[in-house]
Structure formats: structure tokens, C-alpha cells
Amino acid sequence: MNFDFTTTLAGTIFPNPIFTASGCAGSGKELIQFFPLTDLGAVVTKSIMLKPRSGRATPRMAETPSGMLNSIGLQGPGIAAFLQDDIPWLKSKGARIVVSIAGESVADYAELARLISGVSGISAVEVNISCPNVESRGQVFSCNPVTAHAAISAVKKNIDPSLPIIAKLSPDVTDITEIADVVINAGADGLALINTLLGMVIDTNSMKPKLAGKTGGLSGPAIRPVAVRAIYQVKARFPQISILGMGGVTNGREAFEMILAGASAVSVGTANFGNPLATMKIKAELQELLIERGFASVAAAVGYAHREED
Amino acid sequence: MNFDFTTTLAGTIFPNPIFTASGCAGSGKELIQFFPLTDLGAVVTKSIMLKPRSGRATPRMAETPSGMLNSIGLQGPGIAAFLQDDIPWLKSKGARIVVSIAGESVADYAELARLISGVSGISAVEVNISCPNVESRGQVFSCNPVTAHAAISAVKKNIDPSLPIIAKLSPDVTDITEIADVVINAGADGLALINTLLGMVIDTNSMKPKLAGKTGGLSGPAIRPVAVRAIYQVKARFPQISILGMGGVTNGREAFEMILAGASAVSVGTANFGNPLATMKIKAELQELLIERGFASVAAAVGYAHREED
Amino acid sequence: MINKYAHAVDAEIISNKRVGAYHHMVFEVGAMAGQVRPGNFVAISVGGETSAMVLRRAFAIHRSMDRGGSGGVVELVVAPHGGGSKWLTSLEVHRKVNIVGPLGTAFGIPTEPVRALLVGGGYGSAPLFGLAEVLKSRGSRVDMVLGASTAGKIYAPLEGKRAVNSLTITTDDGSAGLHGKVSDFLPDLIAASGTEIIYSCGPMGMLAAISKIAGELDLVHQCAVEEAMACGIGVCMTCVLPLRDTNGTIRMQRSCIEGPVVDGSRVIWDSPRAIPEGTWGAQ
């Protein structure tokens, strides 16, 4: 059989549907010892902000049952250094690049979009709106329809129109389809589902929160049922929108689960920490499973769990 | 040392802070073979509705990493049979009883409150408002401040004023402290945190959702960081309110974590499935740990992780 | 009282042998062994202390032997299937696992000698051998028919074979015994051995087919059903199936405490996983 492993996400074709998740693959340089970056559908870079950021104090992580909390605080070199160092390096390795951007204000998002527009070799932009809005007492952009809309609109209006926008949403909302609705209206070409859930661990020795930042983002297999539900709900309401699924995927069967729910591609985050070769394992297992189940292409399996017949 | 293991929840004193969680301990009759029900702080009964309910079709459960999904659909005999059979039996065994009620409309909650008011031997009422409101397209009561307020008000106005009301909240909201605020205003004497998270598993053989009801409630250790965060957030904003904590507690250290976050008592749910003696183990370990850490009482440890000193 | 003799025990594995597609495993359970009746099951914690699997796994008790004092054992037949059963079957002897049991209902044993037909599918044969021994000891005639998809999935140990008057094997692929489904051969077997009661254990499809035949011939049919169970002790309500009461009312009942052994005529075979119309409390 002629199996087609390419996938189309937000109008862009990728050679396969397995991506690294933002913030979980460093700059790419750390993984290249383990496999060629060209073997990935795409590298999604760590969310970059306008200025350099030190991130939060440590401890920044706590292991939890089938998951972990992190509170990195968006440490990074800032957009200028990123465009100068990281992008050219990734391009030189032949990687498909999805740039993740994060802002503290609507103006930040607009500015980041402008700065990225001129750069060649970028396949898409993932807009991380699961970060605190300094103009609104630190409320997370994607937890409010008004600010979610404003951030995505700002990107849309300022970006090179040929660059697809993928809005990354937080699951910590009452109705994720409502937020999906507003960001689609604001011009998002695709959605990334899901970011981490807000969690906390208390150290029973110190009897204080374990993370320096008190709360952190919960990721890993523990949250996979929440991710699958979010993808399924959004796909049911917006069958036309492309979804980049993520949340606790560690093997091909689980990536397949996300695709059946409605994801056109799958990002792998926490699993990279447990196994630097996780993406390659997932990719191989997924391909085998899709063929075994009789799908001629990734596209044929996307959202297949929604069918009403049989 | 004279250690005081009693706890005060919503103005009522219980001999120890370990309860069974609603829907996770049957009617009590199933566990009595394993330990005397008097050894529990209290039995929280399965949420009871006005009329008998068959619940949902099967499969009703799926195991997930460090957790499970359930979609029971509130199967039960209805309030009349419950008051006639279950309550007298629990009383005859000397159990402290917290009755959990659930309605499909505001009028249901009012009626349930009236029916319970006359009954002796009940320590408190847990109001499960994490269930679908048939009058509002199935939206969950506790996911909307207006309906959350209406349900709790309806109970408050119709219940024997000496019976404390504990409002049980869903974590599937953008800001749980906002819902806590409205239910406290509506007259809740305490809060139960948290109910399950909405999740889904897709069966990669049938390529359809695994549960007959498609989505289900995620419980177990996987969700503990979300529960601890919710308890901590609510306690930080409402230091005076009593909290009944729950979500993935399987041992004494984890119950201690919930108490440090702000819970005055802890319900044990999914852990009963993995170990019928879970509550007894948790209780013994918690007592040992509290004494080891130098607390003279449960009360002294409640919310201790919030202190600013050291 | 529900599960009157149930308790938890850290049981040592004293034997673990591959037999065809299954593992025959023996556990030192002490006093529990003396309280087991054929049809009961146990629930076992899987994955060890840092396991991501939070639920127990249920296994029908194959045989139990009370050796007096604290020396009882139970035997199980386990198919390595998913995470839990693969973990269990991979354990070496002397490892301990936590077992809760005995759980659930048992096969009803007539007080008088009868002519019984025992029908097992796959590892569903496991509880039938213990049952056969009890029936034989009461003077009953015991015929047995075991079916599976293929030869390796027939579980029929030698000593078991000796305990029955006749043993018929069927496989879907014809790799052992008769070629076909168990139910294809039942009418003839029933006629040949003058069966008065049928006991069965296996996949729901097989139980349904047997129940149809039993119904037509007006035979008593006790079957052990298998629904996904989260707790095994009656507290979670996940394992329900619609069962008809004596007065005809259909209720969603827990297969872990009302079952696993139920009277076949009580089961709504055409929709065991749905809420049949008219079910008590149906919305």
C-alpha cells in the first residue's frame, strides 16, 4: 500500500505528524545527538518573548503521578537573539520550524508578529496565549475571551499573511470551545491543544509549596484524558479547523488516539524528558498502527472517532 | 503528647478527618466487611437524586495513567428509598453520615433539601453541583456562577438550619475562587474540592470513545496536583471557610498535603477501588505524620503551607 | 453480608508456569483458600508500589486448596493481555502481590446429583474445573466442552480432564478438537448426555448463544459474566449490567456482587451493555 505520512496543518504540509512540543526540546541542539531534526514533522521552539528573561527561581519542577509540574517562567534569550542564533541553526539542519511566541501584553504579540514576518524558513507560528497578561492583574490571556481575541488579532494583523497562525490554548477554562471560537474569529488558522493544567505540590517536609513559583503547569500522561477530551470537543464544534494535539503522548497508540479525536499533528513534550528518542519511537509506532488499521493517510484518520456509523 | 485527631468541618465535629468520597463507597454495606464504619470520620453517601436512576450504559470506566475515568450517570434508588433503607442502616452501624444530593434543576435541590430536613442522624449535606442542569442545555451547575448560586440558595432556604451545607465544586472552571465566592454568598458553610475533571479516552481498537457516555470524570492520583492547587487557592482567598479536600489521595502523606493546603478533612475516592482498606491506612499514616511533625491537632495543620514566616 | 469472607492478603507466588497462551499461577493465601467456592474471584493489585495502574484486576479462581492452618493456596489462569496481566505473569516466584478475595457469587450446586454440562470459552474454563470436582463429589455427571479461537487458547489441564465424564474441545480454526464454535455442538451434546443444568464461563457472545439454547430447551443456565470492574467489591458502580428481577423488573446491577455468576435467564442478552427500555430508573 502507498501510505501517506504527510499531514496538513493550518494549510501547511509537514512530512509527518510528530512534532516536539514548545519548551520541551530546548533549541534543537540538545536533541541532535540523538536523531536528525529532519526526522521530525517539525520542531516547535520554546516560547520566545520580546526581551531576555531569566525565568523563575528553583525548584522549578516536581514529579507527580504519571506527570510533572514545571514553572520555568519562560526563560529565554529574547526574540532578537533567537532570530539571530536559533533560527539560522535550525534552518542549517533542515528542520521544519514552528516558532512559538509569548507576550505580556497585546502590544508584545503585535511586535513579535512583526519581527517574525520578515524571517524566511518558518513554517508556522504557534501563539502561546497561556501566559499572564501584565495589563490585567496577571490573568492568563487564553482564560478570557476578550484578551484571547485581542492577542490573536494582534498577531494576525501584524504578521506576514502567508504565515499560518496556531493559537495555543489553556485547558483551565470553563468551556474551551468558547475560547476556540473567539480565536478562530480573530484569525487563527489552527489550534494547539492543550497547554499544561495549573497544579501545585506541597512538600510535606518543608510543609510549603514545592515549587519556588508555588503553582506550576501539570503535563505528562496524567493529563492525556483532558487533552483528548478538549481536542474531541473542539473538533466536534469546528470540524474545519486544524488541531495540533498534545498532552501526555508517550507512544504511537496515544498519538493515534489524539489523531482519532481530531488532531492533524501531535506534539510531544514531557515524554522527551523520559526518553530523548521518544519522538522517533512514537513516529515509528504511529505509522505502523495507521497502516495496520488500514488508513491510507494521516488525513483519513483525523477525527475518525467522531463518525456516527457502525 | 495529647494529640487531637478530631476535626471541625462547617461547624460540625468529626472524630477524625478521613471520609469516604461520594460515589466511591457504595452504600457503606460493601465496606463493612473490611472495617467498622465508625472508624471513618464520616461516610459521604453516593449523590442521591429525587427519583430512581438507571445511570448510563456501559462501559462506564476506563483506567488512565495514575487515574481513571468514570461515567456512572448518578445511578441510584432515589431519595425516598435512600432515606428509608440506607440512612437507617448507616445509623444502626454508628457511622457519621454526610448525605450528598444532586439535582437536575434548582427545584430538585430545593425539594431534596426539604426531604432531608426532617431526618435525624445526618451530620451535614454535601451538595453536588457538578451535574448537568437540564434547564440550561445540560450545562453543569457549578460551571456557571448564576446556577451555582441558585442551587446552593435553594438548598439553604429549604433545609433545616442546623444542618451544615458543603458545596462540592467542579475544577473545570476558569476561576474556582469565583465559584467559591458565589456559593459562600449563597449560604454554603463549607466547600468540597474537587470533583472529577472532564476527560475522554478513545479506544484505539474500536476507534471510538471508550465510554458509552463518551466523556467521563477523571479521578485518582493524576489529578492530585489540580486538587491541591484548588484547595490552596480557595483557602488563600477565603481563610475562614471549611474545606473538605479530595482528589487522588492514597496515603497519609498525601492527605497531609491536602490539610497543609487548607483542607479540614479529606475524602478518599478512587483509592478505595485499589484497596478496600485505603481509608484505614491513610488514617493511621496521617495520624503518625501529624504527630511526627509536632502538630497537637488536625486544626493546627490546616492551611499551614500558607504561612509566610521561615 | 456482602462478600462475607473477603479480606486482603499479601500472597506469595509459589508457582508461575506458562501453559499455552496462559500462565498457571499459584498463590499462598492462607485462610482465604478455605473460604472459596467455585465461581468466586479475586482482585489483585498490579504494577508494584510506583505503578500508574490504580485499579485491581479480577481473576476467576481456578482452584483453591485449603491445606489447614495458614497454608492455603489459590490457583489462577492468567492471559497476558495488557499492562496489568503482563506485569502479573512476568513475576518470579517468591514475589508477593496483594490479593482481595474471595469475591462475588458462586455457582449454585444442586443438593441432589444432576447431569451437568460445563461450558468454557478461553480462560473461562478456569473456574469450571473446581466446579467439576464439587459436582463429582456430590455424585453428579459432569460433561465439559471447552472452546477457543485456536488450540493454544484451550486451557484444559490433565488432572482436570480426569475429573469429568467427557471432554469436548472446539476451536474456531480447527487447530484442535472439533472445528467450529462451542454453541454449534451444544444441542447434540445436551441430547447425548441428558444435560439437566448448564454452567458456563467465557465471552459474552458465547454466553448469549448458550443462554438461547438453554432457554429453548428449558434448562437451568448459570453463567459467569465478565464486565470491566474498577473495584470488584461493589463500591464503584462501573460493572453493571441489566438484570431481570423475579418479578420482571430490569435493574442495572453490579456484576461484581450480584455476579459474576448469575442465572442466564436474568440477563438481557440482546443489549447487555445498554439500558434496555423499561429499566428501573431509566431516563
Next chain:
Amino acid sequence: MINKYAHAVDAEIISNKRVGAYHHMVFEVGAMAGQVRPGNFVAISVGGETSAMVLRRAFAIHRSMDRGGSGGVVELVVAPHGGGSKWLTSLEVHRKVNIVGPLGTAFGIPTEPVRALLVGGGYGSAPLFGLAEVLKSRGSRVDMVLGASTAGKIYAPLEGKRAVNSLTITTDDGSAGLHGKVSDFLPDLIAASGTEIIYSCGPMGMLAAISKIAGELDLVHQCAVEEAMACGIGVCMTCVLPLRDTNGTIRMQRSCIEGPVVDGSRVIWDSPRAIPEGTWGAQ
């Protein structure tokens, strides 16, 4: 290239022995052994296939032996502490575990012979013995001082003792060697052995005390730090600590790839877990 020789291998455990409070464990890692330099660490998957522990655990490489072909081994010293390390130390020989390595920076070895003082706290002594061998083979003088809270927590194997010119033991409770903290005795030891360079590995408090002494005496101090690591390979940014660049800028750097071995003078010892004022990108 970062972690130039790192790769993953399913390594068989070929020995697992309790030594005081620790387990000395030997793993068959093949070619990896030949690529290890003293100070490197490995990251091991824990808990087995159905584990709830999703992160690897880091362990300093105690020694490595390249036996040619595919026959290399690495040795670790593991303290059974929480879920992951208890699982690992409970494994029997012949079990396989997945190991990624060699990871991180190594101790810098001067090209000329030097007088080196190696200071270890608890299992922090583990990487020092391999280092001692290399230093000795280059003609250096190696003095070693090992401290712990109590005698059982001193890890100092016999062959290791032979590789050093002098070995001093200290315990907080006086149960072995000198009574007190390692740092109490350092100035005298340095003076007595004419130390030119200090290598250290152990808890942050100990490293800070050593760094202070090294600074006062203007000695080079290479220390192996230990921060909670989620990935061990540089992709997660959880293991950072503030480090001073050559031009004085403080940046939050990953201890897994910029370390674990770093120059003691680069560490901000009074607040290794905070964001010191003036850190690059501080908000």
C-alpha cells in the same frame, strides 16, 4: 556538540551489592563505557513499563571500564531514597534498565601533574575515585577527604583507598574518622598537602563552604553540583542555577549541560536557588 557521545542503551545489571547506606551497582553498557570521563553522569528510567514515574533519575558515574568490543561497564553508587532509587536498588541482577549517557561536563584534568585535593560528601564521593585514578595516572598527588553525617554514609571502597595518597574521613556524629564537618578540616589538609586544585562533589552547603575556603586561598575549585533535573539532557530548563560568566554577567544556566562540574567561582553561593539581582533577563 552537546553530550557528544550520549546515547541510550538497555543495560543489564551485572552486580548489585549493599555497601553501608548505599548500593554499589554495575551495568553492562557496551561502548558507552569508553566514552565516560570522570564527572559525567547517566540518566536512568525507573519503575518499569507501567511506572507512574515519568522522569529519569540522574546518577554520577562512579567508575567505568571499557573492556573492548561491546563489553564495557559503568558502576554507580545509589542511595535508596525515594520511589525511583528504591526501585532501582531493589532490582535483581540480569534485569535491564534503560540508561542514557554519558551526560554533562567532566572534571578538568590539568595537563601537568598537580597536587589535588578531592572532597566528597555522602554518595558525592562516587565520581571522585575515577577522577583519582586519572589524576594519579598523570602523575598527580591525590589527597582525599570524605564526609558524611554518619559512618554508614561514607562510601570509600578498598580499591579506591589504594588509589589516593591520603584519605581523611569525617562524620558529623563522630562515628567514623574525625568528628565534624569536612570544611572544618580543609584548611589544615590543604596546608599539609600543598593543594593546588580542589575537586568536590556533595551537597550544596558543603560545596559552598569549600568554595569559600578555595576563594580565600586563591585555589582552583571544580565542583559537581546537584539540582533537581527533569530531563538531564538540556531540554527542560528545570535544573538551572545562576552562574557568573567570564565577563561577570549572571545567567540562569542548566546544571545538566553546563554542569554538573562547574568552576566554583562561577556559582553564586549565597543564593544558588534564587534569581540574584542583576541576573540577565531578570524581571
